[in-house]
Amino acid sequence: MSTPPDHADPSVARSFEACVDYLRQRLETSLPGTEAQLTMAPVYRQDPSMASIADKACREAGVLALVFPVEDTPHLLLTVRRPDLTDHAGQVSFPGGQREGTETLEEAALREAHEEVGLPPDAVRVLGALTPLYIPPSNFCVHPFVGAASDPPPLSPQDAEVATILRVPLAHLLAPTTRRVEPWTLRGETIDVPFYEVETQSVWGATAMMLAELLALFQG
Numbered sequence: 001m002s003t004p005p006d007h008a009d010p011s012v013a014r015s016f017e018a019c020v021d022y023l024r025q026r027l028e029t030s031l032p033g034t035e036a037q038l039t040m041a042p043v044y045r046q047d048p049s050m051a052s053i054a055d056k057a058c059r060e061a062g063v064l065a066l067v068f069p070v071e072d073t074p075h076l077l078l079t080v081r082r083p084d085l086t087d088h089a090g091q092v093s094f095p096g097g098q099r100e101g102t103e104t105l106e107e108a109a110l111r112e113a114h115e116e117v118g119l120p121p122d123a124v125r126v127l128g129a130l131t132p133l134y135i136p137p138s139n140f141c142v143h144p145f146v147g148a149a150s151d152p153p154p155l156s157p158q159d160a161e162v163a164t165i166l167r168v169p170l171a172h173l174l175a176p177t178t179r180r181v182e183p184w185t186l187r188g189e190t191i192d193v194p195f196y197e198v199e200t201q202s203v204w205g206a207t208a209m210m211l212a213e214l215l216a217l218f219q220g
Contacts, residue, residue, distance in 0.1 A: 042186065045209075092204075144213075168199075
């Protein structure tokens, strides 16, 4: 098993192949896990047992955190959900969805990414998996997979769920100023909510929690 360096060289966020090599090695070792996820959880989701999929009678889903190059700079694929959806309307998410039939969770993530944004499954190298996360509002146990595409894929919204595609530089997500905390009114009360500021979007909730673990891989 490969052993990554104690701390990632900052260049991994600037060079695509260096980023992919680092992620492949890092995903073979122990993951940051729930502790990293909870750094981006609202106060009402700070209980580790709430994030765990253990003993949850849930629906299973796979999502894909895709890294791809733009002029050799690693970018991450995110989508903005349509504002008229029943679940998580208008929120930023990773492409993915519920497992169907006998497919694996990895296959579900790749299939859904193809259906949502036109990403060819055979263009993706799956590098490994992050820690599964339970999402109480939709009763999903979500399994995130990290993948890489060597060439910038020609992406566009393909189904009724995706409104916009975001191509976000990894270096932007790793910058400390991208993470913010603001008071929001949720569930009828005002609470401090952590989020990542990406273009005009706020990445929060389950997506931010999974993203936090991905970014924590670069912290050694």
